[in-house]
Amino acid sequence: MSKEKGPDHSRRKERSRQAILAAARALVTEETYEKVTVEAIAARAGVGKQTIYRRWPSKSAVVVAALLALSEDADGQSVTLPDTGDLRADLGLVMRATVEEFADPSFDKLIRALNTEIANDAALAAEYREKLAGPLDEAKKARLRSAQKAGQLASDADLDLVLEVLYAPLFLRWLHRSGPLTTAYADSLVDATLRAFGP
Amino acid sequence: MSKEKGPDHSRRKERSRQAILAAARALVTEETYEKVTVEAIAARAGVGKQTIYRRWPSKSAVVVAALLALSEDADGQSVTLPDTGDLRADLGLVMRATVEEFADPSFDKLIRALNTEIANDAALAAEYREKLAGPLDEAKKARLRSAQKAGQLASDADLDLVLEVLYAPLFLRWLHRSGPLTTAYADSLVDATLRAFGP
Amino acid sequence: MSKEKGPDHSRRKERSRQAILAAARALVTEETYEKVTVEAIAARAGVGKQTIYRRWPSKSAVVVAALLALSEDADGQSVTLPDTGDLRADLGLVMRATVEEFADPSFDKLIRALNTEIANDAALAAEYREKLAGPLDEAKKARLRSAQKAGQLASDADLDLVLEVLYAPLFLRWLHRSGPLTTAYADSLVDATLRAFGP
């Protein structure tokens, strides 16, 4: 039983909200990010501009919300990584999946847009970490802790550092387009990480 | 004796060019990057807008050129890293210097602006790699090769990968503000890298 | 009982419209006509440029509208000329009034601007004739018709021609500054006209 203040306009609200986020996502994947404008989002969503500004303070916020909403829908609540007992194999799986994601043009544009925004806005960066990166990292760290118990990872390893050594090279290579993102590359990152933090 | 290609408009050209780049740098460090406009750069440089558009196709290009010019001036030609024979110490020095750079607010804003641009423009990214990242990486790889000869690094190590494992975690932590950039953190990255690629 | 067509944005619309036209008039009287710019009009009116471009296609159109609006306000609906029964006296009155108008620096600039525009744009010329010159000429022709009935003017005179012979010399002398505009000159034009088209 909700105890909202006004009458229940929530249905309309929700519909327009979803339309806005969907429009934002569509535009980010279609166009140059520079060309994504609040007016275009509003037009695409069939919504007045004011309806957007009522909810979000800036274009950046809408776009970030749109991208974060993507993952909120995806996961029921918690993310879990596979745990076959073979850490190398499990990490390799995750890394290869990440490589594939980055190869998808839509995803590529989406994540570049997201990074453009959070690089220049500390508040959005915090929201990104809390809502998106945080839960994912937590899931990965859970897998790493399991590996520590199984003696496949140094028990005193700083798990944040482990994740960074594993993931940051891949991400940066993608962001700066400084090299090819191949399966072999993903594997060699897993290897390096295990050498650095193995038991 | 210079043997330049074009006619010698060079004096005026060069003066206005430098004024534009300096103005761009100044504005990027002073203001929100969003607020850096071509008009503001022109006004600050005491230059007509057309003089900017004659040379660069967009604000992005000016800003990137401005930042790249910084380092072009800095190095006479070649960058060399210290080589004391102690790889761990030398890398630690470089990494701690990087941490300090990122702590400088001006530098922070400059590099964020640069990354915003190159993340969304493959051509600018290529220019960045060629003019700025490339030479630096080459210098670092020279030091690593020296270490390989000295038996301090696996002789079959992929040096690009080594550099990524060393540097990308630091860079990403800075870009996403996902953790503190401390001297200890720099050292632990050197340690991890040496464990991963040591002999 | 108003039965307007559109929605009632009329208040804002009308306020900005009047501000624009007033600003245009003010600038035309103050500055060289060449120096009247859309930006200056917008600034003076406290209005965005787009608000001007939304309504008029060019600076010319704004200026013409501004000047036409002047007379639209002035006359309730119909213009009537004095009819004392003495044609010579009545025409003399009108011509001397015209001479006085042309002697007013503000009016001079306004009318020069108007003529600059309509000389080079047939559409604006048509609008000028319909809205401004037409009604005035109609009023004058009414007076001439009355004179024809009174036997003071040839009954077969082409009234348009009569008006031209009366008025064009004055206008052209003013436009080309080819001679002084005096009361005596006005009178001699009336005399010539009456000689040419008298009974």
Add this chain to the structure above:
Amino acid sequence: MSKEKGPDHSRRKERSRQAILAAARALVTEETYEKVTVEAIAARAGVGKQTIYRRWPSKSAVVVAALLALSEDADGQSVTLPDTGDLRADLGLVMRATVEEFADPSFDKLIRALNTEIANDAALAAEYREKLAGPLDEAKKARLRSAQKAGQLASDADLDLVLEVLYAPLFLRWLHRSGPLTTAYADSLVDATLRAFGP
């Protein structure tokens, strides 16, 4: 053997001068007058902009000079009107010739441009009167004086006024496009003038 002041750059000077004036004339007849720019004139004439600004202070001056030059070439020195002894016939000839000129699209554009400039610049207007209108009017007045001697025109008629009554209605009708310019119209102006100023 000319004894010019400098060395014999006079040939080049004259050639570029003619090229500039010809280009100005060509552009005025081809394009909207608004689109005639100093840059376009220079390019068309194969001349640097500075060569134009060295000689004339503004675009207006160039255009006026270009048009005035037209008639300077035309008349050897003096203009003379036909004098058959029949004033009505002679004036009719001149007026009908004027109607034909105004019907020529090139001439129309040229004269509109000229009028645009002189309406807003008293100095140019004076130059126009002195160089172009003056001599023509003088020729016409010579014919009128001959008519006065022959008793075809009131001996005390103000010849300037006669010319205005004759010519201004035609000119204004053309300038404001307020009516058709026909042969009949030209004749009726001659008739009216002769009625007004006949003996």
Add this chain to the structure above:
DNA sequence: AGCTAACCGAGACGGTACGTCCGGTCTTGTC
């Protein structure tokens, strides 16, 4: 069923900056 008030779409508004064009000046190298 009718009322009432929040909320919506639409889009005009005052602004800022865009990227282009041209005016008028200044510089360079050629003829």
Add this chain to the structure above:
DNA sequence: GACAAGACCGGACGTACCGTCTCGGTTAGCT
């Protein structure tokens, strides 16, 4: 030493969006 070529500073052009502000027209829930 005048010239063509054209870069330069300045500033207006007309357009695109920004974020704010009405405006009527739904669309609830409440009477």
